[in-house]
Amino acid sequence: MGDSRSSRYKLLGISGSLRRASASTAVLRAAAERLPPDVELSIASIGELPLYNEDDRRPETIAAVNELNRAIDNADGLVVASPEYNHGIPGVLANAIDWVSRPGYESVLKHKPVLVISTSKSPLGGARAQLYLRELFAATLSRVIARRQVVVGAAPSKIVDGRFVHEPTLAFIDDAIADLLDEIAVFKARPLEPFRGPLRQNRYVSR
Numbered sequence: 001m002g003d004s005r006s007s008r009y010k011l012l013g014i015s016g017s018l019r020r021a022s023a024s025t026a027v028l029r030a031a032a033e034r035l036p037p038d039v040e041l042s043i044a045s046i047g048e049l050p051l052y053n054e055d056d057r058r059p060e061t062i063a064a065v066n067e068l069n070r071a072i073d074n075a076d077g078l079v080v081a082s083p084e085y086n087h088g089i090p091g092v093l094a095n096a097i098d099w100v101s102r103p104g105y106e107s108v109l110k111h112k113p114v115l116v117i118s119t120s121k122s123p124l125g126g127a128r129a130q131l132y133l134r135e136l137f138a139a140t141l142s143r144v145i146a147r148r149q150v151v152v153g154a155a156p157s158k159i160v161d162g163r164f165v166h167e168p169t170l171a172f173i174d175d176a177i178a179d180l181l182d183e184i185a186v187f188k189a190r191p192l193e194p195f196r197g198p199l200r201q202n203r204y205v206s207r
């Protein structure tokens with residue numbers, strides 16, 4: 001991982017799996033180790049978040065949610081690696097996204113560039129979870145990058161001594177991260193200027 005003071009690009013990794021031997025987390029760790037010096041990827045912790053409940057105003061809940069919100073806000077882009085669970089995504093990941101997706105359409109996820117990686121034991125590589133995640137991020141107005149999808153099949157077999165070592169997959173992920181950085185660079189060079197005029201009425205923005 002790079003030094004946050006000198007990094008030009010800050011990426012935040014979010015794993016959909018909390019288990020120690022997670023292939024999804026191992027993919028993120030391996031990708032982080034291969035980044036050039038001006039790019040850093042740190043991994044968020046989402047396991048401490050309580051189940052989403054709008055009524056939960058406990059200080060520890062607010063602190064945990066704020067911490068994740070801040071980490072996302074400070075990141076130029078997200079790399080989300082998740083297993084497929086029951087043709088969808090793990091509840092822990094859905095829960096974390098629910099927390100940081102508020103206020104609706106105005107959250108830290110809005111306009112955030114996102115690279116999605118799905119993992120699975122099966123050869124399908126969690127392709128259904130990948131589609132599900134794309135739809136879920138669309139609801140938060142984040143920008144899942146358009147590129148060949150990163151779908152990691154037979155993921156546990158690509159781990160040796162806790163490290164994800166499958167070079168062809170890692171090279172493909174290097175390319176995907178380069179695409180994410182390209183998208184971020186374009187965005188940094190030309191920040192979004194809202195189009196003004198009669199087309200924009202923002203009727204559906206709830207505040």
Ligand SMILES: Cc1cc2nc3c(=O)[nH]c(=O)nc-3n(C[C@H](O)[C@H](O)[C@H](O)COP(=O)(O)O)c2cc1C
Nearest residue numbers: 017022023024025083084085086087120121122126
């Ligand atoms: C509750 C549960 C449901 C699962 N459902 C699916 C599934 O629908 N499709 C699939 O390909 N794999 C499924 N799996 C297998 C996981 O994708 C596989 O165990 C994956 O490696 C776990 O990710 P991790 O190594 O990052 O923890 C399921 C696993 C669990 C625990």
